[in-house]
Amino acid sequence: MYKIGVIGDYDSICGFSALGLDTFPVKNIGEAEEILKKLSELQYAIIYITEYYIEKMPKLFDKYKQQPLPAIIPIPSTQGAAGFGINNVKKYVEQAVGSDIIFNDNN
Amino acid sequence: MAQLNVNPTRMELTRLKKSLSTALRGHKLLKDKRDELMRQFLDIVRENKVLREKVEKKIAEANQYFAVAASLMKREVMSSALLMPKQGVDLQVGTKNIMSVDIPTFNVTTKTNSKNDIYSYGYVNTSGDMDKAISILSETLDDMLKLAEYEKSAQLLASEIEKTRRRVNALEYVMIPNYEDTIRYISMKLDESERSNTTRLLKIKDIMVAQNIEEKKQTEQY
Numbered sequence: 647m648y649k650i651g652v653i654g655d656y657d658s659i660c661g662f663s664a665l666g667l668d669t670f671p672v673k674n675i676g677e678a679e680e681i682l683k684k685l686s687e688l689q690y691a692i693i694y695i696t697e698y699y700i701e702k703m704p705k706l707f708d709k710y711k712q713q714p715l716p717a718i719i720p721i722p723s724t725q726g727a728a729g730f731g732i733n734n735v736k737k738y739v740e741q742a743v744g745s746d747i748i749f750n751d752n753n
Numbered sequence: 754m755a756q757l758n759v760n761p762t763r764m765e766l767t768r769l770k771k772s773l774s775t776a777l778r779g780h781k782l783l784k785d786k787r788d789e790l791m792r793q794f795l796d797i798v799r800e801n802k803v804l805r806e807k808v809e810k811k812i813a814e815a816n817q818y819f820a821v822a823a824s825l826m827k828r829e830v831m832s833s834a835l836l837m838p839k840q841g842v843d844l845q846v847g848t849k850n851i852m853s854v855d856i857p858t859f860n861v862t863t864k865t866n867s868k869n870d871i872y873s874y875g876y877v878n879t880s881g882d883m884d885k886a887i888s889i890l891s892e893t894l895d896d897m898l899k900l901a902e903y904e905k906s907a908q909l910l911a912s913e914i915e916k917t918r919r920r921v922n923a924l925e926y927v928m929i930p931n932y933e934d935t936i937r938y939i940s941m942k943l944d945e946s947e948r949s950n951t952t953r954l955l956k957i958k959d960i961m962v963a964q965n966i967e968e969k970k971q972t973e974q975y
Contacts, residue, residue, distance in 0.1 A: 648844040650861075660832065661819055664872070664887045665894055666840040666864065691846045692859065692901045712912065714855055715846065717905035719897075722809050724816050731809065735801050735904070738911040742794050748802060 651685045653678055654696030658723035662694070675702045682706060686716050696723035697730040756935040761942035769939070773932040780924040787917045790852050794910040801903040808900050811893040818886035825880040834874035834883070840864055840891070854913045856906045859898050 652662045656671035663669040670685070672678040678699040683706070685693055697720045700707055710718050720731040736749050759765045823831060841864035849856045872884060 648846050650842060650844055656832075657819070657823065658816065660835055661815055661886055661890045663835050664838055664840065665891050666838050666842040691844055691857065692898070694897070694901075711908045714848070714857055714905070714909065717857065717859075717901045719901045719904055721897075722812050722816075724820065726813055726816075731805055732802070735798060735805060735907065738907045739798055742791065742798075742911040742914040748795070748798060 648689050648691035650692045650694070651690045652694045652721075653681055653685075654694075654699060654721070654723055658696050658721075659694075667694075672699070675699060679703050679706060682718075686710060691715050692717050692719065694719050694721045696721055697728050698723050698725065701728070701730050755931055756938050757931055759935060759939070761939045763943065766936065766939045766943065769932055769936050773929065773936065776924055776928050776932060780921065780929065783917055783921045783924065786852055787914065787921055790854075790910060790914050790917060793851050794907065794914060797903055797910065798907050801900070801907050804896055804900040804903060808893055808896050811889055811896070815886045815889040815893070818882045818889065822880040822883035822886060825882065830879065831883070834879050842894075851906070851910065852913075854909050856909055857902065859902050861894075861898055 650667045652659045652667050652669045653672060655673070659669045659671060668690075670681045672681060678695070682693065682695065682703070693716050695718060700718065700720045707718060710716060720734065722728070722731070732749075736746055739748050740746050757769075759769070843862045843864075845860040845862070847858045847860065849858050872887065
C-alpha cells in the first residue's frame, strides 16, 4: 500500500493533514532534503513539496525525475506560486520538443 | 566522407549491407516511436498545464482561508484540531505502458465516504474559515492526484523522447551515411580489382597468342 507525503513549512501544509495525507513540517532545506530522501525509500508514491524547498534542491529533484516512483510534485506555499511548478512543465516541453510550443501565448 | 575502417572484401560487403538494412529498419521504427511519443506527450503536457494552474489557484485560495483562520485562532488550538485526521487515504499504484515507457497511475480510496465527514474537530473552538479551507483542499485532492500522474508522465516521456530523438539522429546522420559510404567504397574497390584482373588476363592472352604464333612460324620453317 502506498502513501502520500507532503513536505513544507507548517503553515503551508497543515491543511493537508486533515485530508489524511502525511505531513512533514520542516524548517530548513537540510531537513527537507533529509525527509525527502527518507520518504522516497519508504512507500511514498507521491510527495508534494512546496516550491520554496524543491527549488533549492535541484540535484535531488533531477535524480527522482528519472525514476517511475516517487512522483515529486511542487505545490505553492503560503507565499503563493512563485512559478517554479509551471516553469518545470515548460522545461519538459523544451526537453522533448526542443522549443517551447505550449506556453508561447503566456509571454 | 567518413567510412568505417574495414577490409574491402566481398564478405565485409555482405555484412555491411545487412547492417545497413537493419539500421534503416531501426531508423524507421524509432522515428515512428518518436512521433507517437510526441503526440502522447503533447496531450499530456497540455492537460498538465491546465491541471497545474487549477491546483495552484485552489491551494492559494485555501491558504488564504487558512491565514484568516490562523489569525483568529490560537496556534495550539489549530494544530490540535488537525492532529488526528478522520480522513485517510489509500493509494494504489498501477502502471500504464505508453510506447514501452512505464507510467504510474494513481488510484486513491478514502476512508470516509462522505465529503462532509472529513472534519476531525468540533466546531466550537475553530473558525469557520478553517472548515472552508479544508473543504477546498479536499475538493482539490482529486485534481492533485491527477496532476501527480500527469506530471510524472510528462517527466518520463520527456526524457524518453529526448533519448529517442538522439538515437534517430545518430542513425540518420552518422550510422547510415557511414554504412553507405563504406559500401560504396568497397564495391568500387572490388570493381576496380575485377577490372584489373580482366586487363591482366587480356594481356596474358596477348602474350600467349604471340608466343604460339612464334612457335608455329618456327615449326613451319623446318
